[in-house]
Amino acid sequence: MKAPVYFDYAATTPVDPRVAQKMSECLMTEGNFGNPASRSHKFGWEAEEAVELARKQVADLLNCDPREIVWTSGATESDNLAIKGIAQFYKGKGKHLITSKIEHKAVLDTCRHLERDGYEVTYLEPGEDGLITPQQVADAIREDTTLVSVMHVNNEIGVINDIAGIGEVCRAAKVFYHVDAAQSAGKIPVDLESLKVDLMSLSAHKMYGPKGVGVLYVRRKPRVRLEAQMHGGGHERGMRSGTLATHQLVGMGECCRIAQLEMASEADRTLALRERLRRGFDDMEEVYVNGDLNAHVPGIINMSFNYVEGESLIMSLPEIALSSGSACTSASLEPSYVLRALGMNDELAHSSLRFSVGRFTTEEDVDGAIKQVRHAVEKLRELSPLWDMYKDGVDLDSIEWAAH
Amino acid sequence: MAYSDQVMDHYQNPRNVGKFDDQDDQIGTGMVGAPACGDVMRLQIRVNDEGIIEDAKFKTYGCGSAIASSSLLTEWVKGRSLDDAAQIKNTEIAEELALPPVKIHCSVLAEDAIKAAVEDYRKKLAAQT
Numbered sequence: 001m002k003a004p005v006y007f008d009y010a011a012t013t014p015v016d017p018r019v020a021q022k023m024s025e026c027l028m029t030e031g032n033f034g035n036p037a038s039r040s041h042k043f044g045w046e047a048e049e050a051v052e053l054a055r056k057q058v059a060d061l062l063n064c065d066p067r068e069i070v071w072t073s074g075a076t077e078s079d080n081l082a083i084k085g086i087a088q089f090y091k092g093k094g095k096h097l098i099t100s101k102i103e104h105k106a107v108l109d110t111c112r113h114l115e116r117d118g119y120e121v122t123y124l125e126p127g128e129d130g131l132i133t134p135q136q137v138a139d140a141i142r143e144d145t146t147l148v149s150v151m152h153v154n155n156e157i158g159v160i161n162d163i164a165g166i167g168e169v170c171r172a173a174k175v176f177y178h179v180d181a182a183q184s185a186g187k188i189p190v191d192l193e194s195l196k197v198d199l200m201s202l203s204a205h206k207m208y209g210p211k212g213v214g215v216l217y218v219r220r221k222p223r224v225r226l227e228a229q230m231h232g233g234g235h236e237r238g239m240r241s242g243t244l245a246t247h248q249l250v251g252m253g254e255c256c257r258i259a260q261l262e263m264a265s266e267a268d269r270t271l272a273l274r275e276r277l278r279r280g281f282d283d284m285e286e287v288y289v290n291g292d293l294n295a296h297v298p299g300i301i302n303m304s305f306n307y308v309e310g311e312s313l314i315m316s317l318p319e320i321a322l323s324s325g326s327a328c329t330s331a332s333l334e335p336s337y338v339l340r341a342l343g344m345n346d347e348l349a350h351s352s353l354r355f356s357v358g359r360f361t362t363e364e365d366v367d368g369a370i371k372q373v374r375h376a377v378e379k380l381r382e383l384s385p386l387w388d389m390y391k392d393g394v395d396l397d398s399i400e401w402a403a404h
Numbered sequence: 405m406a407y408s409d410q411v412m413d414h415y416q417n418p419r420n421v422g423k424f425d426d427q428d429d430q431i432g433t434g435m436v437g438a439p440a441c442g443d444v445m446r447l448q449i450r451v452n453d454e455g456i457i458e459d460a461k462f463k464t465y466g467c468g469s470a471i472a473s474s475s476l477l478t479e480w481v482k483g484r485s486l487d488d489a490a491q492i493k494n495t496e497i498a499e500e501l502a503l504p505p506v507k508i509h510c511s512v513l514a515e516d517a518i519k520a521a522v523e524d525y526r527k528k529l530a531a532q533t
Contacts, residue, residue: 309442311467315407315415335442346440383421383471385446385463386439401438 005365007322009358010155010183010300015251016208016359022254023210026050026247036244037235047246054253058215061185061256062200064192070216070236071249075182076106078201078216079149081240082178083110085226086147086199087119090176094144100124100132101341102154104180111149124150129292130157130342134165141173148175152190153183156338156354157291158300160188167196176224182206182214186259187267187297192217198224204248208359209255213248216240266359271298273357273366278303280370284377286390290339290352300356302339304348305373307387308380313353316376320369323354347386347396407468408502414472419479422461424448429532432525436516443470443510447517449481449489451525457481457489462517469507473497473514481518490522 006014015023026032026047036051038044052066059066072078087097099111101123111121122140124132132150141148148170153160163179170177178199181190185200186207192200200217204210218224218239232241259266278301281287286306305313310324335349353373357366381387389396407415423446426433430450437443443466450459460478464471476497481489497503497511 307465309466309470311442312415312471315468346442350439350442383418383463384465385435385444386465388423388446388463396439401440401444402436 002319004319004321005368007320007355007357007361007365007369009361010158010206010354010356011323012205012211013208013358014360015205015210016255016258018258019209019251019254023247023251026250032246032250034246036246037233047244050246051244051249054249057253057257057260058202061260062190062192062202062217063194064217065220068192068217068220070218070239071244072214072216072240073212074205074214075104075180075201075203076214078203078214079104079106079178079180080110081216081226081229082199082201082218083107083147083149084114084229085239086176086178086224087114088227089225090146091119094142094146095119096122096142096145097147097149098122098124098137098140098145098175099149100126100151102126102130102132102156102338103149103151104155104182107149107151107180126341128343129295130154130159130290130338131292131295132161132166134162134169137166138169138173141169141175145173145175147178149178149180151180151183152185153181153188153297153300154291154338155183155300156336157302157342158183158297158356159291160184160295160297163197164195170198171196183300184297186256186263187299189263192219198222204252204255207255207259210248210251213245213252215252267298270357270359270361273361273363274298274301274355276363277301277355277357277366277370280366281374284374288348290342290344299358300354302352302354304339304344304352305377306348306351307384307390308351308377310351310353312380313351313373313376316379317372320372322356324352410476410501411469411472411503414475414501415468418462418471418475420459420461420475421463423463424450424459424461429528432521432523432528434517434520434522434524436520437466437470437513439465442466443513445470445474445513445517447474447477447514447521449518449521449525451486455486457484457486466513467507467510469501469503469510470513472501473503473510474517476500477514477518486522486525490519492518 034043034047036047055066176198182203185202198219203214288304290302339349424431435446445464449457462474464474494511494515
């Protein structure tokens with residue numbers, strides 16, 4: 001069987017060959033394999049140099065000081081370190097945090113954990129457009145609030161939050177602001193010189209780098225302090241101990257360098273592909289785009305094909321690799337909590353697909369996907385009693401369904 | 405998740421897809437499930453004067469296992485008496501299709517669907533006499 005065409009760049013990206021090349025130079029005897037913390041010989045010094053170059057490459061992408069970059073194992077660890085680290089360090093000031101209902105699980109589950117430890121968390125509801133407004137944040141801030149965590153780009157629907165506006169609100173109220181930027185860094189400009197963001201989480205594997213490495217940006221001015229979550233040799237200025245994985249960090253540095261260099265042209269290209277995909281369904285009835293397209297990253301689009309169930313739709317698309325907005329496939333049988341939070345009805349949430357395109361997607365891939373999805377939707381609608389009822393003019397809300 | 409060959413077969417070539425006129429006295433209709441839960445099955449049977457199911461049709465909104473369960477059911481009920489059809493157990497369907505535990509509810513829904521269709525037909529019959 002031919003390998004399916006990849007439409008899941010928001011889940012992870014393949015490593016760019018230029019990145020893989022740099023990484024492979026840091027592994028073997030003849031390569032740069034030393035421990036960056038070894039101070040007594042050339043192997044250590046060279047590894048340290050490579051790590052510091054990588055740190056600068058990440059800092060350049062974000063327009064910040066390299067000393068503000070803390071290496072981690074990925075955005076999940078960064079989210080944990082930021083949220084628990086701030087909550088615990090500043091618990092003397094208060095034990096209230098603010099986040100949103102459409103954050104990544106790494107943020108939501110960390111907040112849940114803190115709730116069990118006696119913290120209080122406010123979960124903001126996005127509007128129908130999928131966005132959290134600065135005003136909502138301002139209204140939720142209390143005397144005892146220490147941290148706001150609202151993501152930059154949502155991973156399921158691709159909408160971009162106004163992190164500049166939210167940052168202003170937080171700074172004025174003297175509350176720290178953490179941003180999960182796993183889906184935005186390297187895709188759209190992030191300028192930490194101008195943004196009032198105190199902490200930011202990034203992952204390399206969403207931008208053509210390797211899995212298993214990320215960073216937490218921790219602002220120096222005004223100074224942000226954290227309770228470390230990983231203790232040991234005092235690496236990363238005590239904020240995150242553990243021997244630095246030279247090849248991983250070099251990989252992340254290189255993918256950031258490429259992203260910075262090629263961001264503008266790549267954004268144009270991915271946007272054109274995404275729009276080509278979207279327009280491919282223009283003339284189909286009952287197809288909806290989820291989230292505000294006016295505030296959107298180029299590569300992600302989430303669409304609902306009404307009256308067709310997402311899991312069966314994916315099942316009839318064996319030649320396309322994508323994810324259902326519905327979490328049915330993960331055995332929970334619950335529709336996406338993100339789509340639900342937008343106030344979408346359950347049928348539409350059950351009927352959604354997330355397409356994400358990227359560096360190696362071609363027009364031909366997109367055209368093939370449109371053809372296959374259209375065919376599958378038409379076939380499944382023929383099988384769908386709900387489609388029959390819609391065609392007969394029956395209002396589905398007028399029926400008393402027996403929930404099971 | 406990998407699907408069994410039986411599920412794939414029914415999913416790719418569903419049997420007896422369609423709709424009967426539900427006003428017809430010979431027709432029993434069972435519609436079970438809810439859009440909010442991601443599964444709706446509509447099963448219809450056509451019953452002759454001897455109380456034997458002559459034909460069956462279905463339409464299902466739901467995952468592949470739900471579609472396969474209802475497709476299989478239409479094959480099984482044809483030629484059975486009403487009592488016999490109402491005896492079909494979800495476990496038989498689950499076993500035939502090799503459904504994993506997380507998909508057992510699809511076979512439960514199919515069992516509910518045939519029971520509902522038989523009941524609908526019997527109500528119609530009772531109303532006539």
